[in-house]
Amino acid sequence: MYPFKKNVIDSSSSDFTIPRNDSAIFRLSGGIKIPTVSTGELGEFDYANFDAFKDYLKQTYPLIFERTENYLVNGYGLVFILKGSNPTLEPILFLSHMDVVPSGNAQVKNSDEHIFRPDDIPMSSVEEIAKEWDYGPFSGAVANGRIYGRGALDMKGMLFSLLESMTNLIKEDFIPQRDIYLAFGFDEEVGGRRGAVKIAENFKQKGLRFDAVYDEGGVILEKGSVPGVNSDVALIGCAEKGFLSAKIKVRGLGGHSSTPPLESAIGKAAVIMQRLEENQMKPTITPLIQNFFDDIGDAMSFPSKLAIANRWLLKPLLFSQLTKNNSTNALIRTTTALTMMKGSDGTNVLSPEVEFVVNFRLLPGNTIEDVKEHIDKATRGFDVEIEEIDNTREASAISPNDSKAYKMIETGIKNIYPNVLTVPYLTLGGTDAYKYQIVSNNIYRFIPLKINNSEQQSIHSTNEYISIENYMKMIYYFEYIMRNYN
Structure with missing residues (x-):
C-alpha cells in the first residue's frame, strides 16, 4: 500500500519516490504482450487477441471482477462500477482503451529472447516487430528502469494503472461517496465508433450524468520542453480539436507526355495545394488559450510576460511569433496538412484525374462548415470533386x-x-473523451506522465516505453483522485 498523503504537500517539497511494485509491473508487462492492434476497418480486427486480453484481465484482477458491477458493451467495451455510499451524487468516470497501433516491420536491436507471448496468441501476430526497437514491441520487456512495448504509453499504462488503483481501494474495503466508473474502449485508434461511442450511448440511455470524466491527452513536459518556460509544465486538456479530411479529385486533360496540355491535372492540383498552404484559416486566441497564456506567463521571461500581458496591443507581433512554431501554431488556428497524393502510374502518362488528401484539425470556434467554405474558395475555378473521408x-x-x-x-x-506548473490546454490529437460530451460537461484529458521530447515522440513510433517511476506515480495519482474526490 502506498504512503498516502491526505492533503496537498507543501510546494517547497521535492518530488517524492514511490516504492517499486514488481507485481504491478509484471501485470502491465503481461498485458503488453497481447497484440490488441486496431487498424483499418473494424471487420479486419483480430478479435482473438481482444478475447485473450479480456481473459487476461479477468485472471489478473479477480477482485475487480468480483467486487464491482461490470458488463460488456458491444461485445468488447468494458465497464466497471465501484459503488459509492451516496447515490444522489453524480459519479466520476475514468477512460482508457485496449487497442494499440501497429508496430511496423523490421528488426529488433537486441536478442529476441525478450519476445514473449501467451500460448494462445498466434506467433504471426507477435512477429510484426518494428524498426529500431530495443526490445520486441509486444515483448513487455522490463529493463533499464522501463517497461517496453506498444501501448506502454498509449494507453495500456493508463488502463492497468486504473485497475491497480481500484484494486488497492477494494483491498481496503474503501467505499467512496460517489460511484466510480471505469470504461475501456477497444477501437480508439480507428475512431472509437464501436467502443467509446456505444459506451457513452449506454450511459446516456441509463440517464447517467458524470461530475467528471478523465481521459488521456495532456502530460507533464520536462523543464526545457516548452521554449521560454523555466519549469516542468502539466498540460491539462480542457478541449480537443476537431477533424476533417477531404479527398480532392482534380480533373484535366490526360494523354501522352510527348504532347502535354498547357495545364495538366497535376498542375491544377498543385495550384490548389499551394492556395491551401499559403492561405490558411486565420489564427485566433480562444478563451482556453488565453487562460493557458495567463497561467504559463508567470514562468516566462520578462519580454514574453510583457507580450502576453499586452497581447491585444501586440497582436500582430504575437501571431507572427506563434505561427512560426509548429506546436504553437496548432494552438491558435485550424491547421492544414497535405497528407496523400495520387496521379499517373507511368513516367510518360498524363493522368486525366489527380487526387490528394488534405487534413484539417479544427480549432474550437471554427466549424466543419467554415472549413468546407475554405476548401470551396481554394478550389474555385477548377473542375473538382470533394469527398470527406475518415471521421469528420x-x-x-x-x-x-x-x-x-x-x-x-x-x-x-x-x-x-x-513544483510543477499546471495550465489548461488544448489537446491537439483526438481522444475517446469527445464521445462523452453527451453525459458530462466536465471532461479533462491528462495523464501524469513526466516525459521528455524523445519519450513523447515514441508514442505511435518506435521503441515505446514507460518508465517504472512514471507507472508507479500514475497508479498513485489515480488512486489519490478516486480516494479524495469527496
Missing part, C-alpha cells in the same frame, strides 16, 4: 478550469510533483 467531427466543447474536477487534477499533480 466538430471541435469539442471547452470544459471549465475552475470546476471541482479540474481542481482535483491540480491537487493530484501537486501531490507527486509539487
